[in-house]
Amino acid sequence: MPKLVRELMRRGALTCTLDTSIKEVAQIMVVNRTRYVVVTDEHNAIAGIISARSILKAWGRDLDKTKAKDILLPHTVTTTPDTPLADAIKEMKRRRIQHLVIVSARPPHKQAVGILSASDLVVHMARSKPKDLTTKREEKR
Amino acid sequence: MTRVREVMHRGVITCHLQTPIKEVAQIMDANRIRSVVVTDDEGAVCGIVSLISILKAWGKDLTKITAEDILQPYTVTISPESPIEEAIKLLQKKRIEHLVIVSPEGRRAVGILTTFDVVQHMAGMQAGTYRSSIDWKD
Numbered sequence: 001m002p003k004l005v006r007e008l009m010r011r012g013a014l015t016c017t018l019d020t021s022i023k024e025v026a027q028i029m030v031v032n033r034t035r036y037v038v039v040t041d042e043h044n045a046i047a048g049i050i051s052a053r054s055i056l057k058a059w060g061r062d063l064d065k066t067k068a069k070d071i072l073l074p075h076t077v078t079t080t081p082d083t084p085l086a087d088a089i090k091e092m093k094r095r096r097i098q099h100l101v102i103v104s105a106r107p108p109h110k111q112a113v114g115i116l117s118a119s120d121l122v123v124h125m126a127r128s129k130p131k132d133l134t135t136k137r138e139e140k141r
Numbered sequence: 142m143t144r145v146r147e148v149m150h151r152g153v154i155t156c157h158l159q160t161p162i163k164e165v166a167q168i169m170d171a172n173r174i175r176s177v178v179v180t181d182d183e184g185a186v187c188g189i190v191s192l193i194s195i196l197k198a199w200g201k202d203l204t205k206i207t208a209e210d211i212l213q214p215y216t217v218t219i220s221p222e223s224p225i226e227e228a229i230k231l232l233q234k235k236r237i238e239h240l241v242i243v244s245p246e247g248r249r250a251v252g253i254l255t256t257f258d259v260v261q262h263m264a265g266m267q268a269g270t271y272r273s274s275i276d277w278k279d
Contacts, residue, residue, distance in 0.1 A: 052256040096193055
């Protein structure tokens with residue numbers, strides 16, 4: 001069995017609404033020491049993601065008046081908990097992104113259930129023994 | 142006008158070109174950082190290893206791959222005296238998360254500026270002060 005996303009993802013995601021001010025989004029990141037915030041609409045569905053780099057777009061603007069909807073990245077890259085980890089990592093490398101939003105494989109599909117972050121993966125690489133990183137796990141009896 | 146030196150971190154955490162990736166990942170884990178500056182024998186900056194570059198080694202033997210194999214070469218320079226706007230433009234244009242601040246003489250790293258440092262500046266928060274700067278009451 002290949003290692004799956006669910007084994008290394010973080011359950012739950014930090015979210016804000018479309019009308020949250022950028023000042024507040026920046027504060028959410030700093031307080032939680034994260035580099036992403038998932039933006040949700042009124043139905044709690046994913047509308048986009050704001051990364052630390054996308055906040056830079058708002059530099060020089062009034063941060064209380066600029067809203068999450070003005071700078072969010074609408075094409076959020078998502079995956080499911082049962083995706084093989086190797087595939088998810090390939091996607092992160094290809095797109096050069098540090099976070100994948102995890103959505104449930106069952107409806108409602110558009111709600112964030114977790115986050116897979118590059119920093120959690122690197123921590124896993126730092127702490128694991130060599131065999132943990134191979135994509136095929138040894139069958140245990 | 143805000144200058145780079147007001148927002149950047151002074152000092153950087155470095156590794157050598159020949160440091161195995163396993164060790165680089167451990168340096169990141171222990172220091173809770175997302176990039177390590179790679180230097181040569183003379184201590185001059187050669188490049189930077191980021192989270193994404195470490196992920197390239199996923200599934201491989203991490204003790205055999207060295208920082209030299211996966212580093213992003215160091216090409217973008219900025220001075221501590223530059224306006225922060227210039228640094229922000231570079232971070233956006235190059236789609237990078239970190240800018241190494243290098244001393245004019247000898248290419249030694251004197252500091253690092255990350256997108257998160259800029260976000261922290263925009264949030265109006267300095268490290269460790271966020272408890273008092275947010276009004277927790279309704």
